[in-house]
Amino acid sequence: MDSATNVKAMLYGNFINVPDYQRAYSWETPSSDFNGKTHTDVFLEDLENHISSKVETPYYFGHFLFEETDSGHFDVIDGQQRLTTIIIFLSVLFSKLNSIRSLTDEEKDWYEKMIRGGGEYAFSTVNYDDQFFWDYVINQNCGNIIKLETNSAKRIKKAFDYFTRILSKKDNVYLEKVLDTIICASCTIHLVKSDSESIQMFIFQNNRGKQPTNLEIIKAQFMYCLHLHAGNEVNILIEEVKNRFEKIYKSIAAIEHRIDEDSILLYTLRVFFNSLWENNAVEKIDKHLNLKQSDENKQPNKEEIIQFILNFSRCLEDCFKALTLFYVDDERDYFEVHSLITLGILGDIMPFILKAYLFPVEKDDFRRFCAAAESLIIRHRLIGTRAIITSRLNDFFQSFTKDNPNINPTIDRIVELKTVKIKENEWLSYWSNERLEDSICGYIEHSTAKYLLWKYENYLESQEQQKGYEPRRYETIERPELEHIAPQTKPGEEASGYGDYDESFVNEYLDCLGNYLLVSKKHNCSIGNKPFSEKRDSYSHLYQQREIQAMAPGRCKWNKTRIDERLDKIVKFIKENL
Numbered sequence: 399m400d401s402a403t404n405v406k407a408m409l410y411g412n413f414i415n416v417p418d419y420q421r422a423y424s425w426e427t428p429s430s431d432f433n434g435k436t437h438t439d440v441f442l443e444d445l446e447n448h449i450s451s452k453v454e455t456p457y458y459f460g461h462f463l464f465e466e467t468d469s470g471h472f473d474v475i476d477g478q479q480r481l482t483t484i485i486i487f488l489s490v491l492f493s494k495l496n497s498i499r500s501l502t503d504e505e506k507d508w509y510e511k512m513i514r515g516g517g518e519y520a521f522s523t524v525n526y527d528d529q530f531f532w533d534y535v536i537n538q539n540c541g542n543i544i545k546l547e548t549n550s551a552k553r554i555k556k557a558f559d560y561f562t563r564i565l566s567k568k569d570n571v572y573l574e575k576v577l578d579t580i581i582c583a584s585c586t587i588h589l590v591k592s593d594s595e596s597i598q599m600f601i602f603q604n605n606r607g608k609q610p611t612n613l614e615i616i617k618a619q620f621m622y623c624l625h626l627h628a629g630n631e632v633n634i635l636i637e638e639v640k641n642r643f644e645k646i647y648k649s650i651a652a653i654e655h656r657i658d659e660d661s662i663l664l665y666t667l668r669v670f671f672n673s674l675w676e677n678n679a680v681e682k683i684d685k686h687l688n689l690k691q692s693d694e695n696k697q698p699n700k701e702e703i704i705q706f707i708l709n710f711s712r713c714l715e716d717c718f719k720a721l722t723l724f725y726v727d728d729e730r731d732y733f734e735v736h737s738l739i740t741l742g743i744l745g746d747i748m749p750f751i752l753k754a755y756l757f758p759v760e761k762d763d764f765r766r767f768c769a770a771a772e773s774l775i776i777r778h779r780l781i782g783t784r785a786i787i788t789s790r791l792n793d794f795f796q797s798f799t800k801d802n803p804n805i806n807p808t809i810d811r812i813v814e815l816k817t818v819k820i821k822e823n824e825w826l827s828y829w830s831n832e833r834l835e836d837s838i839c840g841y842i843e844h845s846t847a848k849y850l851l852w853k854y855e856n857y858l859e860s861q862e863q864q865k866g867y868e869p870r871r872y873e874t875i876e877r878p879e880l881e882h883i884a885p886q887t888k889p890g891e892e893a894s895g896y897g898d899y900d901e902s903f904v905n906e907y908l909d910c911l912g913n914y915l916l917v918s919k920k921h922n923c924s925i926g927n928k929p930f931s932e933k934r935d936s937y938s939h940l941y942q943q944r945e946i947q948a949m950a951p952g953r954c955k956w957n958k959t960r961i962d963e964r965l966d967k968i969v970k971f972i973k974e975n976l
Contacts, residue, residue, distance in 0.1 A: 405459055405484065406581045409512040413471040414464070415522045416478050418644040421614070422524045422550030422651050425479050427560045438557050441483055442564065449575050457583040459484070465590050475590075483557060484580065485521045489513055489535050490561040491577055498570050508581065526648055527551045534558060548651035612660045612680050617643050620707045623687050627700035635704065642715040649718035653725045661745070666717040668749040669756070670710055674788045674795050683710070720755035732761075733869045734768040740872045741849055743779070746787045747771040750795060750808060757803035767805050770812040773976050777816065777829040779846055781837045785828040790815060831973055838969055841909045844880050850972065851916040851942065852878070857971050858941035875940075877919035883946065884913055884956050885927040895930030897957030907958055912965030916942060930956045 416422075425437035448457040462477035474481055492509045495501060501509065513520055513536060523531045530551045533539045535558050546552050565573065620639055628635045650659050660679070667676045667683075676682060686706050688698035728735040738744065744751070750771070754764050778787060794808040820827040827833065842850070856869045872878070886908055888899040897903055907913055915937070917925075925933050934950060937943035945967075950960050 403585060403587060404456065404581070405583045405585060406508065406512065408462065408585060408587060409484075409520065410508070411511050413515060413518060413520055413522075414481065415467075415471055415473050416482070416524050417473045417640075418525050419617070419640040419647065420474075420478060420524065421647055422527055422548065423479065423482050423553050423557075424550065425483055425553060425557065427553065427556040429556055429560075437479070438483060438560055441480075441487070442561070445576060445579055449579055457579050459583045459585040461586045461588070463588050463590070472589075481521070482523060482554075485513065486535050486554065486557050487561050488577075488580065489538070490558060490565055491573060491580075493538060494562075494565045494568070495570070495573050495577070498573070505577075523554075524550070524647070526651065527554065530554065549654050550651050613646075613663050615680055616663070616683055619683070619687060620711060623703055623707060627698070627703055635708070639707065639711050642711045645715050646718045649722045652722050656725045656739070657721065661748075662718060662721060663714070665745075665748045665752055666710075666714050668795075669717060669752045670713050672796050672799070674746075674749060674792045686710075716756055717752050720752050723755060724751060732765055732768070733871075734765040734772070736871060737853070737869075738768045738772045738775075740852075741772055741775055744771075744775065746778075746791070747775065750791075750798065750805065753795075753798055753803075754805055757798075757800050759803055759805050763805055763809075767809055770809045774812050774815060774829060776846070776849070776976055777834055780842065781829060781833050783828040783833070790826060834973060835969060838911060838972060839965065840906075842911060847880055847911060847914050848878055848916060850911065850968070850976075851880075851914060853976065854968055854971055855916060855940055855942050857975060858945060862941065875916065875918065878916055879919050879922045881915040881917040881922050881925070882908060882913055883915050883930070883933065884908060884961070887927055889927060889929070895953075895955050897955060897961075903958060907961050910961065910965060911968050912961040912963075915946065916940060 425441075427438045428436055445457065460477060460480060462481065463475040464472040465475055466472055492501065492505065492513065495505065511520070515521070519532055519536060522528050527548060527550050530546065531554055534543075534555060543555070546555065568576075617639075621636055624635050624639065625632055646659075663679050664677070667679045668674055671682070687703055724735065725739065729739050730736075750767065754767065758764075759767075774787065791808065791811065794811050798805060798808060815826055815829045816831060818826045818830055820830065820832055852870075852872055852875065855875075859870060860867050884896045884903075884907070889896060897907075918939070921936065921939065925936055930950070934947055934956075937946050946956075946964075949964060950956055954960070
C-alpha cells in the first residue's frame with residue numbers, strides 16, 4: 399500500500415481485517431429510534447455534495463492506519479468505521495447497478511477484487527460479527543433473521559438496509575457517478591509492521607483532534623507501556639492484554655444499549671482503588687503508568703507498571719463480564735434486578751454491584767441489595783436533594799472486600815437512611831420517609847411517574863393474586879404512557895364529569911400522581927379528552943385502571959376529592975414499599 403493513494407488501490411487485491419481487540423461497528427443510521435444526523439447519512443450527504451459541486455479534485459476519504467501481518471494481510475488500526483461503511487455501501491451499490499444492467503468487465507473485476515476477494519473475503523470485521531457481515535452484506539442473504547446477538551450487527555444491518563433503500567430510488571447515471579467518486583477518492587495510509595509502532599501512531603493521532611473513548615486511550619497506553627518495559631516477555635504480555643480487550647469488546651457489544659464503556663471503566667476504577675470518590679480514569683492511570691512523571695530524574699519501576707497493567711486489565715475484563723451477567727442473565731431471571739435496571743441512572747451504586755459479582759455474594763443477599771438500592775435511588779430522584787450519597791456510603795464500600803464479602807452492612811445503612819428522623823441525624827435524613835412524603839405530592843417527572851405507577855400496578859396485582867404471583871415486567875405494558883385522567887385541556891362541556899378547572903385544580907391537581915394513570919400508547923391515543931364516563935369505561939386493562947372504576951362509579955366526578963383519595967393510596971404504597 400502506498401502512503402498517498404485512492405480507495406481502489408487501498409482495497410484492490412488486499413485482505414483487510416478488523417482485529418478483535420478493536421471496537422465493533424458503532425456508526426448509527428437514521429431510523430425510528432435514532433433521530434438527527436448520523437454517521438451514515440453524513441457519509442452519503444458528503445459524497446453527493448462533492449459530486450454536485452463538480453470540483454475536479456478527487457473526494458478525500460481521510461487517513462487510515464494499518465498493521466501488516468505476517469500473512470501479508472492488513473489489520474486496520476484506525477479508520478475502521480469509515481472502511482466498514484465503504485464496504486457496506488459498495489456492496490449495495492454494485493448490487494443495485496447489476497439489477498439495472500449487467501456490470502461491465504471492469505466493474506466485475508472491482509467487485510471481485512475489492513469486495514468478494516476471490517476465494518477469501520477481502521474484508522473481515524470483528525470475529526463475532528463476521529459471519530453475519532459476510533451473509534448479509536457480502537452475499538446479501540437478506541432472508542428472515544431470527545435474532546441479532548450484538549448491537550454492532552444491528553448497526554451493520556441498519557446501514558445496509560438504509561443504503562439499499564436510498565439507492566433503490568436512483569438511476570444508472572447517479573449510481574455510476576457515485577461509484578466513480580468512491581473508486582477514485584483519495585486517501586492517505588500509514589503502514590506499520592509492529593504493534594509498538596501502531597500503538598504509538600494511535601496515541602499520536604488521537605492526541606491531535608480526534609476523540610477516542612477513555613477505554614481506547616487506556617488500551618493503547620497499556621500496550622505502549624508494555625512495549626517500553628516488558629523486555630523479552632513483551633509479545634506474551636501484549637497478547638494477554640489483547641485477549642482481555644477482545645473479551646471486553648464482546649461484552650460491550652452485548653450491553654452497550656444499557657451502559658457506555660467509559661462509565662464501566664469509571665466504576666472499575668472505583669472498585670480497583672476501593673473508593674467511590676475516584677472520578678478521572680485517564681489521569682489516575684497515567685499516574686500509575688508514569689506517563690506524567692513530575693520528577694524527570696526518577697526512574698519508573700518497570701515491574702510495578704507491568705503488574706499494574708496486568709491487574710487492572712484483569713479487573714476491567716471481570717467487571718465487563720459481571721455487568722454482562724447483570725444486564726442480560728440476571729435482568730431476565732430476577733425481578734429485583736429487572737426493576738433496578740428499569741429505574742436506571744445507577745452510578746452511585748454500580749461499584750457495589752460489581753463487587754457483589756466479583757467476590758461474590760449470595761444471590762439472595764444480592765437481590766436484597768438491588769431492592770434496597772432501588773429504594774435509595776428513587777428517593778434521591780424524588781426528593782431532589784443536593785446531598786451526596788457517596789459520602790454516606792463510601793465507608794461501607796471500602797469495608798466490603800474480597801476478604802469480607804458481606805453486603806448486609808450496606809443494606810442496613812440504606813435502611814437507616816430511609817428511617818432516620820430529621821431531628822435525630824439531619825446529615826443522614828435527606829432520603830428519609832419524612833422528606834419522601836413531602837416530595838411526592840406535587841409534580842413528578844414523567845419517566846419517574848411511569849416507573850412508580852408500574853410498581854403500584856404490581857402491588858395492586860399482588861394483593862389480588864397472592865398464590866403463585868409473578869410480578870409484571872415493565873415491557874409487558876405495551877409502549878406505556880402517562881394518561882391525565884382529568885385532561886390538561888379544560889373540557890368544553892359541563893357533562894364532561896371532571897371537577898371545576900379553578901386555579902387550585904389546574905396548579906395542584908392536574909399534574910400529580912393521583913391524576914396520572916399508566917396506559918398503553920394505543921389506549922392513550924384513543925381516549926384523548928373524552929368525558930370521564932367514557933374514559934372510565936375503557937379503564938379495564940390494568941389493576942390500577944379498574945381501581946379508578948371502583949373509586950368513581952356511576953355519576954361520580956373525577957375531582958379534587960377523588961384525586962386526593964387516589965394520591966393517598968399511592969403515597970402509602972411508596973412509603974411502605976420503596
